[in-house]
Amino acid sequence: MWNKNVLPYLQFLIAGKKVVKHLEKIKQMDLQEEIIMDILSRLPVQSLLRFKCVSKFWMTLISQPYFTTKHFNHAKHNQSFEKMLLLNKEYSFHCSSLPPDQLFEDVRGINRPRSGKLWCWNIHCCYDGLVLVGVHNYPDKDFMLLLWNPSTIESVVLSNPKFSQ
């Protein structure tokens, strides 16, 4: 006959086994997540923007800053991720991947707010894959500063800075 005191102990053991199994499952999933992240960090941005559509998990994974940093660090040391900015006489600017042994492909323009026609522009600086662009628009020649990510072709307008002379 079971001693009454044994029962809670047995229940604890059974629960313990379940917890261990559950933990193993979580560990396995974490491992897969880490490996998937490793593989994805080697992909071009175009593929990643598309793969956000795979599932909620992939969308969250690809959008998180940790992944972006990992991807950036990988791209920084990889020649096939090099980009070239193309400057054109007609006052347009494009970004192209710079494959070492191929013709230029994958040339993309900048997505900028469509407020009037582009009149002139200049690149102020590039840092960590982002470009600071100053744009004058036609016809009123109003000026705006854009922060442009050539890889995603996204840009944001920076609030007009007022510098003291």
Added chain:
Amino acid sequence: MVKLKSNDDKEFEVEEAAVIQSEMIKNMIEDGCATSVIPLPNIDSKTLIKVIEYLNKHINMGKAAETGEEDDLKEFDEQFVNMGWEELFDVIMAANYLNIHELMELCCQSAADRLKNKSVRAVREMLKITNDLTEEEEQEIINDAPWAFEGPEIDDTVN
């Protein structure tokens, strides 16, 4: 010689010089924990055979540069990753567990190269992922970057 045992109870003998490319086993040997058979509960024999094949070929990687066998090794690597998708993923998991950096690099890069131009549908099928996004959420992602979903290079085949 070091003995490795797969999770389906098959034993394999590998030269120590080859097996120490695995950081995990190298540490075990250094700590004196590899006197008998090393059980590998996460790796089946089919995958372990592939991993050992890689370790044996890469045994003298340092020497390859001196003797001009680099091209030979490159050719072997290209042939080595020419395997089914699931098999490749098993080797990645094993390389990760055994901590074999070069093998991990090789296989993850091969997986990335295969996924690069795949369509969303093909990726879901290859990795057995169920789509849990609503149609609206999907459309929103497409609208954010429609150019990422266009182009003749996008490949809908599963392999």
